[in-house]
Amino acid sequence: MTAESGELLRARVSVDYEGRGAVLRDLDLRVAPGEIVGLAGQSGSGKSTLALALMGLLDPRRAAVRGAIHFRGRDLLTLPEREFRSLRGKEIAFVLQSALASLNPAMRIGAQLREAWEVHRGRGGDWKAEAGAALEAVSLPRDDAFFRRFPKDLSVGMAQRVLIAMAVLHRPALLIADEPTSALDVITQAEILKLFRGLNAAYGTAVLFITHDLPSAASLCHRIAVLHEGRIVETAAAPEIFERPRHPYTKRLIEALPRWEPAPA
Amino acid sequence: MKALRTAAAAVLIGVAVLAAGADAFARHDYAAQFRDHANEGPSRRFLLGTDDVGRDRFSRLLHGVRVSLLCAPAAALLAIAIGAVIGLAAGYFGGWLDRAAGIAIDLFLSLPWLFALLMLRALLPLDAAGWISIAATFLLLAGVGWASGARVVRASVAGMREAGPILHARAYGCGTWRLLWFHMAPNLRPVLSAQFWVLVPVFLLTEANLGVLGLGVTEPIPSWGNILAELQNYHRIPESPWILAPAALLVLVVGSLHFLVSGRGAWE
Numbered sequence: 188m189t190a191e192s193g194e195l196l197r198a199r200v201s202v203d204y205e206g207r208g209a210v211l212r213d214l215d216l217r218v219a220p221g222e223i224v225g226l227a228g229q230s231g232s233g234k235s236t237l238a239l240a241l242m243g244l245l246d247p248r249r250a251a252v253r254g255a256i257h258f259r260g261r262d263l264l265t266l267p268e269r270e271f272r273s274l275r276g277k278e279i280a281f282v283l284q285s286a287l288a289s290l291n292p293a294m295r296i297g298a299q300l301r302e303a304w305e306v307h308r309g310r311g312g313d314w315k316a317e318a319g320a321a322l323e324a325v326s327l328p329r330d331d332a333f334f335r336r337f338p339k340d341l342s343v344g345m346a347q348r349v350l351i352a353m354a355v356l357h358r359p360a361l362l363i364a365d366e367p368t369s370a371l372d373v374i375t376q377a378e379i380l381k382l383f384r385g386l387n388a389a390y391g392t393a394v395l396f397i398t399h400d401l402p403s404a405a406s407l408c409h410r411i412a413v414l415h416e417g418r419i420v421e422t423a424a425a426p427e428i429f430e431r432p433r434h435p436y437t438k439r440l441i442e443a444l445p446r447w448e449p450a451p452a
Numbered sequence: 453m454k455a456l457r458t459a460a461a462a463v464l465i466g467v468a469v470l471a472a473g474a475d476a477f478a479r480h481d482y483a484a485q486f487r488d489h490a491n492e493g494p495s496r497r498f499l500l501g502t503d504d505v506g507r508d509r510f511s512r513l514l515h516g517v518r519v520s521l522l523c524a525p526a527a528a529l530l531a532i533a534i535g536a537v538i539g540l541a542a543g544y545f546g547g548w549l550d551r552a553a554g555i556a557i558d559l560f561l562s563l564p565w566l567f568a569l570l571m572l573r574a575l576l577p578l579d580a581a582g583w584i585s586i587a588a589t590f591l592l593l594a595g596v597g598w599a600s601g602a603r604v605v606r607a608s609v610a611g612m613r614e615a616g617p618i619l620h621a622r623a624y625g626c627g628t629w630r631l632l633w634f635h636m637a638p639n640l641r642p643v644l645s646a647q648f649w650v651l652v653p654v655f656l657l658t659e660a661n662l663g664v665l666g667l668g669v670t671e672p673i674p675s676w677g678n679i680l681a682e683l684q685n686y687h688r689i690p691e692s693p694w695i696l697a698p699a700a701l702l703v704l705v706v707g708s709l710h711f712l713v714s715g716r717g718a719w720e
Contacts, residue, residue: 239619244622244623246613272625285616289620290617290620291635302634
């Protein structure tokens with residue numbers, strides 16, 4: 188099984204949790220370079236498990252991952268941890284669901300950005316200039332006062348932007364975002380989606396956008412894969428999913444969306 | 453409660469100053485024998501009287517307290533350092549390491565401390581040079597006392613493994629050592645400091661118990677324990693109650709430590 192040309196990521200995986208049985212079953216997912224792929228599914232469908240499996244962050248004591256995850260032609264599942272670590276954050280970046288709970292509460296924003304830079308580039312480079320550029324890309328201030336802030340001094344939206352800035356610090360080829368907008372109000376949500384679109388256009392970063400929110404996925408993604416009970420039941424271009432849903436589960440998802448029809452006078 | 457804590461802090465500071473300045477406050481060398489004045493009561497010359505061989509009790513008490521007050525915290529530091537390393541490794545790496553650490557922790561926690569220490573101490577020469585006996589005594593204390601700290605650390609690290617900041621740090625490429633040292637260890641500080649303050653009084657008392665049994669620090673160097681050994685001549689207490697002074701001071705110091713530690717929760 189080798190990756191076809193034009194593929195950045197090709198994952199065919201099953202994941203079993205100890206005591207809970209199969210969470211992902213022969214899931215097959217592809218992401219092309221520069222593509223934005225949405226992975227939609229309800230809570231408990233295995234979305235976060237997939238994200239953690241792709242990042243190699245599942246606890247091997249509790250979860251067994253089988254199959255293959257080809258990233259740029261290399262199988263991540265057989266990659267030694269040392270080499271996998273050098274990819275994490277540099278070539279594959281991850282934005283976690285809860286931004287405020289992901290930043291280390293005891294570290295200043297500057298220190299965290301600096302660490303994210305130095306674990307891959309060492310102390311040689313100018314971390315401050317790079318971190319500043321990343322903050323600018325997510326529309327955050329890049330002054331020293333901001334670097335000195337602690338996570339508790341940030342709003343949820345700002346924290347989410349910091350997380351995204353950290354993720355794009357090394358201009359990764361793939362960005363995996365696990366429900367990055369689910370804790371945000373609709374206006375901030377729209378800003379973050381715009382941000383992903385902009386980063387995708389500016390850096391050519393492919394994005395795997397994991398969400399339970401089909402309309403957000405549709406507004407951002409080129410393709411959408413629908414995850415149901417650990418399997419991808421349907422993959423199609425964003426408009427097509429809405430116009431011609433094929434799988435019964437996709438139909439139910441779309442029918443469940445709230446509609447705004449003017450109330451009869 | 454605040455007044456009580458202030459008093460406890462004052463007692464500890466006072467005792468620490470007396471012990472630190474033992475050479476200045478005590479007029480006689482702790483080992484000097486005034487045979488003509490053996491078994492004397494308190495006087496201006498000998499504030500707490502003299503022992504069987506005419507040594508100044510006051511000087512021996514101050515020097516003995518100094519040894520204990522230096523060594524008990526040092527042993528407690530060593531114990532929590534051992535506990536932190538074992539707990540971190542077990543909680544983070546899991547697997548056989550965790551199982552082995554779990555067994556060792558259970559074993560050490562179920563040891564009858566005093567008897568274990570007696571046996572270990574008995575293996576060492578009884579006539580070991582003074583400073584070696586001090587080091588041996590407190591190293592043994594640390595060697596036995598690390599287990600409770602290791603258990604707490606192991607549990608907190610196992611819980612932290614899945615926490616957001618740890619997952620995030622791994623996701624941006626932090627390696628194991630950086631993760632353990634910069635992201636996990638700082639979170640253990642409150643747990644470790646609580647352990648430290650629990651262990652110090654325990655170690656003071658354990659050293660005293662060993663000393664009474666003649667197995668702690670060896671003569672002529674005084675320690676809280678081997679000074680208390682004098683109390684084995686309990687029939688002399690009614691006629692010379694001042695020989696109870698070391699025991700009273702031990703109760704005062706350990707009690708003050710407990711007051712301060714239990715008050716700490718209210719400050720934080």
